[in-house]
Amino acid sequence: MPAPRRRVTRTQWAAGVAVVLALVFAGTAAVASAGRDSGSGASGARTPSSDSADAGFARDMAVHHQQAVEMSFIVRDSTDDEEIRRLAYDIANTQANQRGMLLGWLDLWGLPKLESGTEPMAWMAASASGDGDAHSSMDSMEGMADDHGAYEAHDGSLMAGMATRTELESLRKARGKQAEILYLQLMTDHHKGGVTMAQGCVQLCAVDTEKSLAAGMVAAQESEMKLMADLLAARGAKPRA
Template sequence: MPGETRRPLAARIFVALASAVALLLLGAALGLLIRVPSFDSAEPQPTAVDIGFAQDMSMHHQQAVTMATLARERAADVAVRQLAFDIETNQRDQIGRMQGWLSLWGQPAQATGPVMTWMTADGGHDHRPSATGAPSGAPMPGMASSAEMSRLQSLRGPEFDVYFLQLMLRHHEGGAPMAEYGATHAAVPAVHQLAQNMLASQRNEADLMRTMLTERRAQPLR
């Protein structure tokens, strides 16, 4: 008799514990479902800054890719060729991403009006860098003129290396304000992140190019 009463009691305790555990697991599962954000949550819509940055930086990058491709084939120094390869690879990838965004947003690949007007989007203040000292005909700061590109194409050997480093350093420095503005004012997270990545990588490359010019007893272009 005592054993018979203990068995049902033990069984009842087991069932009660099992039920409690099941309820806890169910509650935890429901809590997770409540906390997980919906995949339908809308991403911020692209603003004039996102669109203008993607359009103008694509154009700016394209000239860098052209110069880097030339350097990869003609540079005398293997270190210059490696730098050119890195720049060409990174900026081709970035152009692809920016052009992909523009296509998704239903926007043209290039701006149809004046460049860099998106840097005046916050209350009318003009944050564009001064074009003072830029080559005649350069659409954006840092970009080489047609005459400078022709001269680069005509050079060979160590002279080519120096001029390439000078042009590319100025190109990086000229594009930095656009990347800074994009990193600060872009609404789309992917655009903001890409602009930040550009700043970091190009600052490192610019430091390297200054060192390489110093080693060759050459000065940056002004």
């Protein structure tokens, strides 16, 4: 006999939504602040270069977030479950907002949104293997760069945690509880990859406002992963290994 379905409490939902809303409101002022932090005045001395961790993170996380938005819209059309639909709505709104900020910063810095000839996540490996002039924790980042830098894309998965084309197609075809479980598993993997990238920016980025946004991403996505683990357990499932 299957275990009784465990409901996520109103308190758990409120805590998760509070984190998301705080990040969204804080981010609204972040675009202009990043322009000031980066020294976008006449000298432009502090403006990030195109091959910097700041620019690399902004480009890569914008792409990473776009897939989270896509998956969230897919599952909202595949289930009537209000818990999953609320979560998908929150993730889509938050990550679309953050994506706009990241692309806005690239515009403020006068940098391209796409960098031809650069592998996804290469900024983590390149920055971590630099001269270490401003990073006291460079040694710990070297291991992260070896594991996650210059990610080898496959089947449409461009960066760590991103779903493949095959997985996205499975999500599009799934309905009801099957769609809910697959979405929660794929999004958990997606958040794990996003947290790794955001932690890389916290350690390697130079623009204070961008570092603050990255730290907020870590906190919010870790909170959402806990919520998603509860939602999976309520459906007799668990995150993928």
